[in-house]
Amino acid sequence: MTGRPLRYRASQFAVELTVAVAIAIVLFPFVFILATSLKPPHQVAEPGVWWFEASFANWAAVLLHSDVPANILNSLIVSLATVAIALLVGCPAAYSFSRFKAGGPARFTILSASMMPPVILILPLFLVFYHLGLLDTLAGVVVAHLTLVMPVVTWFLIGFFDDVPRELEEQAMIDGCTQFQAFVRVILPTVRPGLAGAGVFGFVLSWNDLFYALILTGGESRTLPVAIAGFWTFRGIDMGKMAVAILLAVVPVLIVSFFIQKHLIRGLGGGAIKS
Amino acid sequence: MSGARLKTLHKSFGHQEILKGIDLTIEPGSFTVLLGPSGCGKSTTLRILAGLETQTSGEVWIGHRDVSALEPRERDVAMVFQNYALYPNMTIARNMGFGLKARKTPAAEIRTRVTEAARMLGITELLGRYPRQLSGGQQQRVAIGRAIVRQPNLFLFDEPLSNLDAKLRVEMRTELLRLHRDLAATTIYVTHDQEEAMTMADRIVVMNAGQIEQIGRPDEIYFAPVSLMVAGFVGSPAMNLIDGRISTGAVETAIGRLEAKADAPAGCGIVLGIRPDDLFFPDSLEAVDQALVLDCHVEFIELLGARGIVTLRNGDTRLRGVFEERYLGRFAEGEQVRLALSRHRLHVFDRSSGRRLALAHAAPA
Amino acid sequence: MHLRFRLILPLAAVLAAIMVYPLAFSGWISVHDYRLDRIDDVAFEGIGNYAFILTNPPFWNALTNTVVFVFGAVSIELALGLGLALLLRRMVHLPNTARAILLAPMFITPIAVGLMFRFLLNSEFGVIPHYLAALGIEVDWFGPDLALFSLILIDVWQWTPFMVLMFLAGLEALPKAPFEAARVDGASSWLTFRHLTLPMLRSVILVALIIRALDAFKVFEYVYAITRGGPGDSTETILFYIYKTGFRFFRLGEAASMAFVLVAVVLVLVIALYVAMRRRPGQAP
Numbered sequence: 001m002t003g004r005p006l007r008y009r010a011s012q013f014a015v016e017l018t019v020a021v022a023i024a025i026v027l028f029p030f031v032f033i034l035a036t037s038l039k040p041p042h043q044v045a046e047p048g049v050w051w052f053e054a055s056f057a058n059w060a061a062v063l064l065h066s067d068v069p070a071n072i073l074n075s076l077i078v079s080l081a082t083v084a085i086a087l088l089v090g091c092p093a094a095y096s097f098s099r100f101k102a103g104g105p106a107r108f109t110i111l112s113a114s115m116m117p118p119v120i121l122i123l124p125l126f127l128v129f130y131h132l133g134l135l136d137t138l139a140g141v142v143v144a145h146l147t148l149v150m151p152v153v154t155w156f157l158i159g160f161f162d163d164v165p166r167e168l169e170e171q172a173m174i175d176g177c178t179q180f181q182a183f184v185r186v187i188l189p190t191v192r193p194g195l196a197g198a199g200v201f202g203f204v205l206s207w208n209d210l211f212y213a214l215i216l217t218g219g220e221s222r223t224l225p226v227a228i229a230g231f232w233t234f235r236g237i238d239m240g241k242m243a244v245a246i247l248l249a250v251v252p253v254l255i256v257s258f259f260i261q262k263h264l265i266r267g268l269g270g271g272a273i274k275s
Numbered sequence: 276m277s278g279a280r281l282k283t284l285h286k287s288f289g290h291q292e293i294l295k296g297i298d299l300t301i302e303p304g305s306f307t308v309l310l311g312p313s314g315c316g317k318s319t320t321l322r323i324l325a326g327l328e329t330q331t332s333g334e335v336w337i338g339h340r341d342v343s344a345l346e347p348r349e350r351d352v353a354m355v356f357q358n359y360a361l362y363p364n365m366t367i368a369r370n371m372g373f374g375l376k377a378r379k380t381p382a383a384e385i386r387t388r389v390t391e392a393a394r395m396l397g398i399t400e401l402l403g404r405y406p407r408q409l410s411g412g413q414q415q416r417v418a419i420g421r422a423i424v425r426q427p428n429l430f431l432f433d434e435p436l437s438n439l440d441a442k443l444r445v446e447m448r449t450e451l452l453r454l455h456r457d458l459a460a461t462t463i464y465v466t467h468d469q470e471e472a473m474t475m476a477d478r479i480v481v482m483n484a485g486q487i488e489q490i491g492r493p494d495e496i497y498f499a500p501v502s503l504m505v506a507g508f509v510g511s512p513a514m515n516l517i518d519g520r521i522s523t524g525a526v527e528t529a530i531g532r533l534e535a536k537a538d539a540p541a542g543c544g545i546v547l548g549i550r551p552d553d554l555f556f557p558d559s560l561e562a563v564d565q566a567l568v569l570d571c572h573v574e575f576i577e578l579l580g581a582r583g584i585v586t587l588r589n590g591d592t593r594l595r596g597v598f599e600e601r602y603l604g605r606f607a608e609g610e611q612v613r614l615a616l617s618r619h620r621l622h623v624f625d626r627s628s629g630r631r632l633a634l635a636h637a638a639p640a
Numbered sequence: 641m642h643l644r645f646r647l648i649l650p651l652a653a654v655l656a657a658i659m660v661y662p663l664a665f666s667g668w669i670s671v672h673d674y675r676l677d678r679i680d681d682v683a684f685e686g687i688g689n690y691a692f693i694l695t696n697p698p699f700w701n702a703l704t705n706t707v708v709f710v711f712g713a714v715s716i717e718l719a720l721g722l723g724l725a726l727l728l729r730r731m732v733h734l735p736n737t738a739r740a741i742l743l744a745p746m747f748i749t750p751i752a753v754g755l756m757f758r759f760l761l762n763s764e765f766g767v768i769p770h771y772l773a774a775l776g777i778e779v780d781w782f783g784p785d786l787a788l789f790s791l792i793l794i795d796v797w798q799w800t801p802f803m804v805l806m807f808l809a810g811l812e813a814l815p816k817a818p819f820e821a822a823r824v825d826g827a828s829s830w831l832t833f834r835h836l837t838l839p840m841l842r843s844v845i846l847v848a849l850i851i852r853a854l855d856a857f858k859v860f861e862y863v864y865a866i867t868r869g870g871p872g873d874s875t876e877t878i879l880f881y882i883y884k885t886g887f888r889f890f891r892l893g894e895a896a897s898m899a900f901v902l903v904a905v906v907l908v909l910v911i912a913l914y915v916a917m918r919r920r921p922g923q924a925p
Contacts, residue, residue: 015730022724023741025797029756032767036759047767085654093651100644112910113659115854119882120899123892124665125658147658154651167360170327173347174354175425176377179643185377189364208749210861211879215887225751229865232755239759246752257747258740264805 030250037243044239058240068245071227075249078138078213078223079206082145083199086153091195094157095183099166107158114151118211121147126215136218144212149202156201160194161187200260204253224249277338277428278303278461279324284333286319293319295485297333301463302478306455309465310472311482312508317465320482321431324463326350337428348377353422354431357438359414361406361421368393368402371421385424392423395454412443419451423458432464436471448474469509473497481505503629506548506622512584515594517547518626526623526634529592531567537623538633545632548622551584554596556605557615566618566636569594573606587612670897676890689897699898701873702881705788709877710856712788713795718849720796721803726833728804729811739808746801754865757794758782784871791862791875799855803848810844811837843916850913854906878902 036044040055062068097106125144126135134140164187172182188195210225217226228249231242279301286294294316301307309317322328324335326347334343342350353374362370369376371392372385393399396416406414415435422430432451436444452475455462466472472479473493481488481496481504489501500506506514519528521543526533528547537545557568571587571594583603587594596614598606606612623632670690673683693699728739745753760768761781772779781790814837822832838845860879863869869876869884876884878898886895 012730012732015727016733019724019727019731019738019742023738026742026745026801029760029797032760033756045765047765047770089650089654092647096644096647106648108910108914111914112907113655115906115910115913116659117858117879117899117902117906119858119879119886120666120896120903121659121662123669123886123896123899124662126887127665127669127892128662143658146654147662150651150654165358165360167356167358168362170325170347171354171356171360172362172373172377173327174325174350174352175374175421176348178346178348181377183647186362186364190362192364204747208747210749210751210864211883214864215883225749228749228755229751232758232865239765242755242759246756249752250748253747253749254744257744261740261743261805 033243033246036239037247039240041240058244062241062244062248066241067222068224068227068248071222071224072248074138074217074221075207075224078141078145079203081138081142082149082206083153083202085142085146086150086202087195087199090150090154090198091157091188092183094154095161095187097154098158098161099169107155110151110154110158113147114155116147116151118144118148122212122215125212129216135216136221138221140216141213141221141223144216145206145209148209148212149205152205153198153202156198157191157194160191160198163194164190197260197264200256201264204257207249207253278305279338279429279463280334280336281320281324282334282336284320284323284335285331286316286323286328287331293485294323294330297485297487299480299487299490301461303461304459306452306462306464306475306477307480308472308476308478309463309480309482310469310476310508311467311488313467315482316485317467317482318433321354321433321463321465324429325352325354325431350429351425351427352429352431353425353427354433355418355422355435357434359406359418359438361414361417363406365405366402367398367404367406367409367417370406370417371402371424374421374425388424388426389420392420395423395457396420396450411439412447415439415443415447416450419454423454428461430460430462432462434466435464437466437468444471451475470511473509481508483508499631500548500622501631503546503548503624506624510550512551512595512597514622515549515551517549517592517594519545519547519623521545530569530589530594533566533621534636535566535618535621536635538635539625544626546624546626548624549594549616550620550622551595551597553617553620554587554594554598554614555617556602557613560615560617564617564619565615566621567616569614569616571612571614573608573610573612575608576603576606578603587614666896666899669892670900672893674891674893674896676886676892685893689893690901693894693898693901698873698876698881702876702878705874705876706857706859706878709788709792709795709859710853712792713799713856714849714852716792716796717800717803717852718845720800721848722807722845724800724804725807725811726837728808739804743801743805745798746805748798750798750861751865753794753798754862757790757797757862758866761790782867782871784874787867787871787875791859791866794862794866795856795859799852802852806844806848806851807841810841810848814840846916847913850909850916854909854913857902857906857909 035050037058038054038056039049039052041057043049043052097110122144129135129140134143168190169179169182169187172186173179177185208225209223210229213223213226214229217223224245228242228245231238231245281297281299284294284297285292297316297320309320311317319328323330326342326345326349330343334341336342337350337352362373365373368389371389375385375388389402390399393402396419398413398416398420401409401413401417406417409417415438418435436447439447448471464475473496476493478490479493479496480490483504489496489505491499496505496509500509503516507516517528517530519526521527521537521539521541523541524534524536526535526537526545526547533547539545557565569589571589574586574588574593576586577584581600582597583600585596585598585603585606587596618636621634623634624630625632671685671687673685673688724742728735728742731738760766763769763780763782766781769779769781779786781787818836818840819832822836827835858879859877860883863875863877863880867875869880879902882895882898882902885891885898
């Protein structure tokens with residue numbers, strides 16, 4: 001009588017324990033980096049030390065006496081501009097691909113574009129920006145990031161528009177809208193959560209990019225990932241400050257990511273998964 | 276209120292011909308049901324009428340206007356979809372008023388009309404809610420309310436009740452009829468449910484494979500189906516169909532020989548149709564009307580309440596009959612029973628063309 | 641113009657300017673001896689660059705490293721991801737919190753992940769070697785033998801969550817009835833997994849695999865953050881090698897031709913992905 005529940009409870013315990021271990025593995029680096037950012041400078045290189053006098057010297061140095069705040073601002077401007085343009089341009093196109101026939105080749109093109117390795121585009125972009133004087137400007141990074149973000153955002157949105165029943169806009173058209181009005185007044189508000197999800201995902205893509213920013217930015221326009229990479233070079237390393245910069249790059253993204261996980265599933269699947 | 280007209284309407288998707296020349300006149304104030312199996316073109320016809328699809332050729336008239344080339348919004352029709360198509364981001368009140376708002380109706384008038392329609396449908400307390408907070412039946416009412424508010428030329432319904440459960444479906448049927456009577460609005464209603472069509476329509480248009488099979492009042496469709504398709508599609512349980520052949524001066528079938536002249540040459544293959552309601556006890560039928568007497572073996576009896584379905588066998592032919600409760604006592608499973616057919620209730624169809632054949636009975640002996 | 645074209649027009653124009661044109665330009669560069677330090681002296685090479693890279697050992701080394709990296713990382717991620725997704729669905733306590741935490745790594749900028757692990761695994765002051773040493777295990781995570789494997793582990797840490805995400809969604813979308821039928825039939829959980837879950841999840845698995853493989857092919861940040869291709873050339877991946885050729889040695893022609901080889905590989909995978917997505921049962925083509 002008691003055998004089955006006991007066995008059941010044991011297996012349930014094993015499940016939760018395994019997940020707990022996985023969570024520990026995920027969290028450990030963050031915890032350690034947080035600890036490092038708070039360690040006094042002379043203890044940073046002593047990994048076994050967990051009890052120490054917390055010091056905010058690293059945080060103060062990074063936030064008050066370094067370029068990191070400027071880098072954050074750069075990253076923010078680039079990411080927001082990229083996402084805004086990508087949504088503005090991608091949204092109508094995604095709707096069109098989703099609604100009208102012959103969306104097949106278009107979908108394939110968008111998918112291919114979203115998977116295009118950046119390395120194929122960076123060489124010509126670099127040369128063109130050089131001639132246009134766009135190297136080391138935020139505008140240049142935005143253009144480069146658009147190649148990354150726009151196809152992905154469009155791909156996401158096609159999936160979201162596919163989920164909206166056609167009858168909705170037909171009803172709007174019977175109710176007195178043109179198809180464009182139906183799109184703006186009825187369909188867009190319906191996919192608002194999807195728009196938010198795609199926007200946040202695009203933001204994260206742009207915010208996290210190192211490759212383009214590394215090659216296209218120099219001094220003034222450096223974005224946060226490039227700045228982070230600069231903390232550990234052949235010239236030297238400053239662990240404590242780097243830990244601070246890493247946390248500054250990671251925490252905002254983690255917070256927004258919690259809100260979009262649901263939409264991400266639908267978007268990434270791009271029709272492969274119906275949520 | 277205006278009527279509508281479809282003139283030689285054709286529609287093809289690629290190589291597939293969905294509509295093969297539809298001609299239909301819809302009288303102002305009528306309740307017309309387009310009935311047919313799925314894929315027969317009834318929904319396409321409705322969508323062309325609404326302007327959601329463009330006809331390949333032919334004309335669409337609403338009232339005295341040729342609307343063939345007009346956008347849906349210029350046709351002044353209202354439509355209720357099978358999945359209701361409520362705008363998920365708007366409250367019920369805004370859903371119902373959206374059509375008027377899109378046509379720039381003053382806000383005060385929108386409010387009056389929405390309130391009035393909500394009152395008619397008993398959904399006043401739902402006006403502030405969102406569609407996702409409503410049950411299927413409530414959403415259905417809102418969708419209907421949204422159509423009423425518009426006061427359009429035509430009401431179009433595309434299988435509006437098929438997502439509801441059986442009980443609610445019957446309720447809504449009555450409700451829709453009541454609304455139709457109150458508003459006297461021209462209504463075109465698409466369904467594949469023959470019972471819905473029979474109970475609601477002034478006029479039924481039976482469609483099959485892109486063509487109109489028969490147009491008529493429900494009783495005409497039921498008692499005088501012009502073709503095998505209509506006969507088989509309308510009525511539940513379905514009509515009994517028995518193969519036969521024309522001989523000189525009679526119709527030979529597996530269940531016996533009918534002394535009647537059919538409008539076809541001898542040797543022509545036919546199908547004899549008998550509705551399950553049209554099997555009688557010989558004592559309840561005047562002798563002059565008796566066309567044939569059948570000795571049947573009773574296989575089983577399904578009681579439906581006040582009526583029952585009896586499955587019978589005559590030779591190798593299986594027949595289903597519907598009898599009122601008071602007659603059911605005369606049947607016993609496994610026993611023999613004698614039944615008769617009325618000469619006024621027989622349907623004979625040409626087997627190859629499916630067309631109805633006129634039958635002239637020989638004078639009773 | 642029909643509405644559908646008017647809606648597409650902005651996207652088409654932008655993509656033409658920032659993707660199609662650069663792609664064509666890249667193609668042009670790939671058939672020229674285009675060097676950043678001799679920009680006025682560009683000679684036509686024809687397929688010279690392609691012929692060169694295809695016989696160039698460092699290119700093949702980079703390609704091999706990348707393929708090993710992709711296969712290693714993606715297969716481990718698949719197994720772990722599927723396992724974790726199944727476990728997460730059986731969680732009773734705080735399943736949503738657990739999911740949110742487990743998915744976190746995939747949102748972090750890869751350069752930060754690279755640097756974090758460079759710090760954690762550092763043989764002098766890294767915390768992991770510190771404790772391993774206490775257990776008597778001494779390994780150099782970024783030495784010649786282990787460096788590529790370490791990069792794979794880092795990729796696994798960051799991208800297993802993607803697999804979890806895909807499989808959670810895939811499992812969620814499965815119909816309930818067959819599983820209930822299997823329970824009634826008394827099927828063991830292994831039998832159910834093997835004959836119901838896995839076959840029904842096949843298309844999702846395929847899609848997740850290909851998306852992840854496509855992404856892993858572009859690995860750059862970990863290499864840049866940690867090894868810069870070393871020790872020797874043991875962790876030189878294709879993207880890093882192209883980057884080095886183009887922006888360290890300024891040989892753009894050569895870099896472009898390698899990029900096109902990469903694009904060819906990617907395109908094959910994209911076609912596979914597209915077919916896999918389309919072949920989903922129950923969805924109209």
